Amino acid sequence: MPSELLANFDFLYLGEFVTINTKESGILIHLEEKNILPLGYELLEYESKGFMNASIVQDFPLRGKAIFYSIRKRRWRHKTESNKIISRDFSFLADKTRMTADLADFLKDRGWRW
Numbered sequence: 001m002p003s004e005l006l007a008n009f010d011f012l013y014l015g016e017f018v019t020i021n022t023k024e025s026g027i028l029i030h031l032e033e034k035n036i037l038p039l040g041y042e043l044l045e046y047e048s049k050g051f052m053n054a055s056i057v058q059d060f061p062l063r064g065k066a067i068f069y070s071i072r073k074r075r076w077r078h079k080t081e082s083n084k085i086i087s088r089d090f091s092f093l094a095d096k097t098r099m100t101a102d103l104a105d106f107l108k109d110r111g112w113r114w
Helices: 003-008 101-109
Strands: 009-018 025-033 046-051 055-062 065-072 074-078
Parallel strands (some): 025 065
Antiparallel strands (some): 009 025, 055 065
């Protein structure tokens, strides 16, 4: 698991799945962002206001099984300016993909394009 996931998210649970059409199996790991404000913001000014919709992100296979993370990012709202909402930017996720940056780099090195 990428170290950024371990540092910023709490593990909730995992489950195995089998696709209906291809009968391939995989593991889905459910993660929820810790209630820690991003750097540069004051705890007295912001409050946690739940989560954004979960994103599904693919990572390297493990023992022949696809690995996916269901990631719920947290959002915080300014206590006096309710239209001011912040969330953390995670650079370990590759831009314009649904995979970790490490997996995207690995595939790019082998000529795979999305």
